[in-house]
Amino acid sequence: DTGVSQNPRHKITKRGQNVTFRCDPISEHNRLYWYRQTLGQGPEFLTYFQNEAQLEKSRLLSDRFSAERPKGSFSTLEIQRTEQGDSAMYLCASSLGRGSSYEQYFGPGTRLTVT
Amino acid sequence: AQRVTQPEKLLSVFKGAPVELKCNYSYSGSPELFWYVQYSRQRLQLLLRHISRESIKGFTADLNKGETSFHLKKPFAQEEDSAMYYCALQGGSEKLVFGKGTKLTVNP
Numbered sequence: 001d002t003g004v005s006q007n008p009r010h011k012i013t014k015r016g017q018n019v020t021f022r023c024d025p026i027s028e029h030n031r032l033y034w035y036r037q038t039l040g041q042g043p044e045f046l047t048y049f050q051n052e053a054q055l056e057k058s059r060l061l062s063d064r065f066s067a068e069r070p071k072g073s074f075s076t077l078e079i080q081r082t083e084q085g086d087s088a089m090y091l092c093a094s095s096l097g098r099g100s101s102y103e104q105y106f107g108p109g110t111r112l113t114v115t
Numbered sequence: 116a117q118r119v120t121q122p123e124k125l126l127s128v129f130k131g132a133p134v135e136l137k138c139n140y141s142y143s144g145s146p147e148l149f150w151y152v153q154y155s156r157q158r159l160q161l162l163l164r165h166i167s168r169e170s171i172k173g174f175t176a177d178l179n180k181g182e183t184s185f186h187l188k189k190p191f192a193q194e195e196d197s198a199m200y201y202c203a204l205q206g207g208s209e210k211l212v213f214g215k216g217t218k219l220t221v222n223p
Binding site: 045 | 160164214
């Protein structure tokens with residue numbers, strides 16, 4: 001197991017286009033998290049899944065954003081009608097359980113640039 | 116509201132000198148606190164968590180509830196400690212709330 005993987009690693013898109021990112025968590029991890037990180041900031045929570053159920057969403061996740069984890073394995077994050085303010089690093093993390101005993105393992109991120 | 120403050124954006128020390136990275140938090144309940152580290156061109160990874168009270172790579176952090184702080188310390192900094200350090204809080208939810216990070220540079 002090589003850890004959490006994310007694809008693509010980089011995405012350049014024009015304003016108004018839709019983009020979709022994929023995250024493959026560590027196998028047997030039932031929790032999957034999405035964070036966004038902009039320049040000079042720490043990661044900010046977007047949403048998380050326990051298996052296929054989306055249990056929490058941040059107010060940052062506007063109606064242009066949607067995340068899915070259809071079979072409780074990989075997850076996708078879609079951004080519709082991208083805006084320049086969506087330019088950021090999108091991070092995915094997974095964990096085996098709840099609470100501080102279970103580490104959140106992060107992927108390498110997908111860097112989105114909206115021109 | 117949950118908030119994590121790391122007052123120093125940049126911190127520069129010489130090899131062998133002590134280092135302290137400051138972290139203050141705001142949370143009304145009992146928080147769980149972490150330090151994450153990101154080395155150059157690597158992914159974010161957990162350095163230590165307060166609940167385990169362990170020392171990792173010579174780093175320790177003590178939760179001070181009175182001062183709402185969780186400062187990261189190392190008595191003798193090494194060049195390989197140069198990295199971006201993030202303090203994070205988990206409280207009442209599974210999400211992590213991160214500070215803005217401190218970039219530590221250890222000079223030879």
